[in-house]
Amino acid sequence: xxxxxxxxxxxxxxxxxxxxxxxxxxxxxxxxxRLAPTAINIxxxxxxxxxxxxxxxxxAEATDYGKxxxxxxxxxxxxxxxxxxxxxxxxxxxxxxxxxxxxLGLGSCWIAGNKKPYADKILDLIHAPKDYRLVSLISLGYPxxxxxxNKLKRPLSEVIHWESF
Numbered sequence: 001x002x003x004x005x006x007x008x009x010x011x012x013x014x015x016x017x018x019x020x021x022x023x024x025x026x027x028x029x030x031x032x033x034r035l036a037p038t039a040i041n042i043x044x045x046x047x048x049x050x051x052x053x054x055x056x057x058x059x060a061e062a063t064d065y066g067k068x069x070x071x072x073x074x075x076x077x078x079x080x081x082x083x084x085x086x087x088x089x090x091x092x093x094x095x096x097x098x099x100x101x102x103x104l105g106l107g108s109c110w111i112a113g114n115k116k117p118y119a120d121k122i123l124d125l126i127h128a129p130k131d132y133r134l135v136s137l138i139s140l141g142y143p144x145x146x147x148x149x150n151k152l153k154r155p156l157s158e159v160i161h162w163e164s165f
Contacts, residue, residue: 006103011150013107014068016141020051021074025104029140032100033078036092039085045093045135048077048126058125059137062118066111072139077122078113079132087114090135097138107143110136 001009030047038044050056051074059077060070069075078094080086094110101108113119113134122134 001103003099006099010099010102011107011147012109013141013143013147014109014139015144016072016107016139017144019073019142021106021141025106026074026140028104029076029097029100029106032096033093036089036096038089038092042081042083042085042089044081044083044086044089046079046081046128046132047093048079048128050075050077050126055125059122062121062125063111063137064116064118066137066139068109069111069137069139073141074139076138076140077126078135078138079123079126079128080135082131082133086133087135090114090133094136094138101138101140105142106140107147109139111138113137 026049030049033047034043034045050059053070056072056075057070059075060067063069076097078090078097080090098108098110113122113136119134122137123132128134
């Protein structure tokens, strides 16, 4: 699948087959994440891969809208050292994760992290160093069903502006 097709067809997936995700695919996805754009090349990110059912359950229970994490074969957590552009860098890495997953035939769902009241609890659960911030949680696995096309996206003609707003 080429990059444009990946970007145009990726959808959030919240229900997964009970099939493990190959370690090689997880490593490829994280490799793509580490290659994301980063302000002044600081690369503040770290990526935690969760496959243990109890840890995924604990993380899922801490969230508000991420309960399905416990049923995903894999959960990924993106944290960043607390530098000036940690959020931008971590979001760029998260975008690479969801797009790489789709390119490899996997489904994923980006669950908010940084501004959520559960951010510190998640950091505690994964034993993150105190100078790190939660950026995102991502569920990952083989989709239970093919996501439908998102017809709710605003058309290009409504969002593009040439020269000024």
